[in-house]
Amino acid sequence: MKRMFAVVVGAALLGGCAVTPPPSDLTEPLxxxxxxxxxxxxxxxxxxxxxxxxxxxxxxxxxxxxxxxxxxxxxxxxxxxxxxxxxxxxxxxxxGPQLAAVASASRLQEQGAPLGNAVGAGLQASWALxxxxxxxxxxxxxxxxxxxxxxxxxxxxxxxxxxxxxxxxxxxxxxxxxxxxxxxxxxxxxxxxxxxxxxxxxxxxxxxxxxxxxxxxxxxxxxxxxxxxxxxxxxxxxxxxxxxxxxxxxxxxxxxxxxxxxxxxxxxxxxxxxxxxxxxxxxxxxxxxxxxxxxxxxxxxxxxxxPSLSLSGSWLRNRFSTSAGDTTFNTWSVGPLTLSxxxxxxxxxxxxxxxxxxxxxxxxxxxxxxxxxxxxxxxxxxxxxxxxxxxxxxxxxxxxxxxxxxxxxxxxxxxxxxxxxxxxxxxxxxxxxxxxxxxxxxxxxxxxxxxxxxxxxxxxxxxxxxxxxxxx
Known part of the structure; x- marks a missing residue:
């Protein structure tokens, strides 16, 4: 996280080197x-x-x-x-930063686990720096x-x-x-x-x-x-x-x-x-x-x-239901920080x-x-x-x-x-x-x-x- 924060700060400092457009108001003698x-x-x-x-x-x-x-x-x-x-x-x-509400539902069976239903809802963010x-x-x-x-x-x-x-x-x-x-x-x-x-x-x-x-x-x-x-x-x-x-x-x-x-x-x-x-x-x-x-x-x-730099992240509330019971947990992520x-x-x-x-x-x-x-x-x-x-x-x-x-x-x-x-x-x-x-x-x-x-x-x-x- 510290390294990621350093990259973000460095990208913000690089913003001072933004491309300068040509003048938008030419002088025409009248x-x-x-x-x-x-x-x-x-x-x-x-x-x-x-x-x-x-x-x-x-x-x-x-x-x-x-x-x-x-x-x-x-x-x-x-x-x-x-x-x-x-x-x-x-x-x-x-x-600016983009924020979207996301939801998902699936029926799955993992090895060694009973058949169950997985649902999740939360927020997903992205930002093209x-x-x-x-x-x-x-x-x-x-x-x-x-x-x-x-x-x-x-x-x-x-x-x-x-x-x-x-x-x-x-x-x-x-x-x-x-x-x-x-x-x-x-x-x-x-x-x-x-x-x-x-x-x-x-x-x-x-x-x-x-x-x-x-x-x-x-x-x-x-x-x-x-x-x-x-x-x-x-x-x-x-x-x-x-x-x-x-x-x-x-x-x-x-x-x-x-x-x-x-x-x-x-x-x-x-x-x-x-x-x-x-x-x-x-x-x-x-x-x-x-x-x-x-x-x-x-x-x-x-x-x-x-180069372009983008950062994404998410926070989800998940629930997994099986015949043995229900499990609820949160997941979150910051990244990846992508340089293209x-x-x-x-x-x-x-x-x-x-x-x-x-x-x-x-x-x-x-x-x-x-x-x-x-x-x-x-x-x-x-x-x-x-x-x-x-x-x-x-x-x-x-x-x-x-x-x-x-x-x-x-x-x-x-x-x-x-x-x-x-x-x-x-x-x-x-x-x-x-x-x-x-x-x-x-x-x-x-x-x-x-x-x-x-x-x-x-x-x-x-x-x-x-x-x-x-x-x-």
Whole structure:
């Protein structure tokens, strides 16, 4: 026992020589300030977690919740979290002593003894001593993998929310465009009817009347195309949210106006230091945790090349029954203390260590690339928002001017001071300006949504995935 105790103490001291994994946090230089234009008004420091609810559109918030509850990608990410949590629990359990309850029963006859029954019950223990730190590295690796899974779950939720919002705003913009197209078609039809009456009265040339009818037919085609586009978007929203189409159509029919992009601007802020902004992105957190897991994996693979030490023991309560009577006694053991060193198959262990090192290097490059991509996405959003802000003012002036020109040309056409070609040209310019205004507003909304995603969507590494809930 004294020798065994000395071996155990020596093994514990050897634990100080544990295999050291490579660094799990690489230094990737980030810019000290943004090179893109600053956010208009610098926004407002608000929680991105409740950002959708703060926009004042309960329909959008409900649709996002439905889409997340029914999303296959979110469910898959939640399953990965559960698997990572189970792996962590298993690694943590395997790192410590193992204790099991055992029981046995047998019927036997030994030489010189009568036939009897032997039963026993007790405890059996084992402990794989962590001489080189392999078990501890396995626990740290599993913990990092769970952190990466948590970040991946949040990233999936943010992407589903953004997809739902883009589709929702796109459908609303489509309906606004539909109203513009319908109004244009009605105006062209009135002009065509008027030209037809004038032609039959002999006051308008047939070619002029044909131009009016062709213009009306062209408007009817655009109206049908716009209607089809809106219907297809509605079908896509039904597939995304899982809501019945009649109910969704009724909810979306409550309003057709697009929200003011400034409302989003007032609820987003971008910090002056890029590093502070980038830390709140789930993909960056996931890449960093994956790098940590890969680093610990190198330690696990290297430790497998060294000897392993294990200790086992047991305590049993035994009873032996024969026709002559019953005998009860206890047995216990400490040991054996086993030292194991793989002699064959070391080529495979070395290859596994090399593979772990390659995975670590790949994870390091992926982490650095994720950081650079995160900075680029924020800066692209800032550049786009700055340009759109300037376009908005010019677009308002263009819409006002083309509308005034069309109204004047239409008035002149009615009294015979302008021909149909002039009217159609003014109408085309006004239609393009109106459609462009809607497209510009939708682009602004989508860019704000893109900035929300680029800022991480309210990622909090302390928040764990919600339990599975049945969709309502």
């Amino acid at each position: 810019p000290g300030a943004w090179y893109a234009p600053p956010l208009p008004h610098q926004g407002q420091a608000a929680s991105l977690t409740d950002w959708w609810a703060q926009l004042g559109d309960p329909v959008l918030a409900d649709l996002i919740a439905q889409a997340q509850a029914r999303s296959a990608s979110v469910a898959a990410a939640r399953a990965q979290v559960a698997a990572a949590r189970a792996a962590l629990a298993g690694a943590d359990s395997a790192a 962590d001489v080189w730190g392999q078990n501890a590295a396995s626990v740290r690796q599993a913990s990092a993998q769970q952190g990466a899974a948590n970040a991946g779950w949040h990233e999936a939720r943010v992407l589903v929310a953004a997809e739902t919002a883009r589709l929702y705003q796109g459908h609303r913009a489509c309906r606004v465009q539909l109203e513009i197209t319908r109004g244009d078609q009605q105006s062209r039809r009135a002009t065509a009817d008027s030209a037809g009456v004038s032609e039959r009265a002999g006051l308008t040339a047939p070619a002029v009347s044909a131009l009016a009818r062709a213009s009306n037919a062209d408007a009817e085609g655009r109206l049908a195309q716009q209607t089809s586009q809106c219907e297809q978007q509605l079908k896509a929203m039904v597939a995304l949210t899982g809501e019945a189409e009649p109910a969704l159509r009724e909810r979306l029919g409550a309003t057709s106006a697009l929200p003011d992009p400034q409302r989003m601007a007032e609820r987003l802020s971008v910090g002056a230091v890029p590093a502070d902004v980038i830390r709140q992105r789930p993909d960056v957190a996931r890449a960093q945790r994956e790098l940590s897991a890969a680093a610990e994996g190198v330690g696990v693979a290297r430790a497998a090349l060294w 060193l793989p002699l064959t198959g070391r080529g495979g262990l070395n290859a596994a260590a090399d593979a772990a090192q390659a995975r670590y290097e790949a994870a390091g490059l992926a982490y650095a690339a994720t950081l650079r991509q995160a900075v680029a996405e924020v800066e692209r959003s800032l550049v786009a928002l700055s340009a759109l802000q300037q376009q908005q003012s010019s677009n308002r002036d263009a819409v006002a001017g083309y509308t005034r020109s069309f109204d004047a040309t239409q008035a002149r056409y009615r009294v015979g001071l302008a021909n149909l070609n002039e009217l159609e040209e003014a109408r085309r310019l006004k239609l393009n300006a109106d459609s462009g205004a809607v497209a510009l507003q939708l682009e602004q909304l989508n860019t704000w949504i893109g900035l929300y995603v680029a800022l991480g969507g309210g990622f909090d590494p302390q928040v764990t995935p919600e339990p599975v809930r049945k969709p309502s």
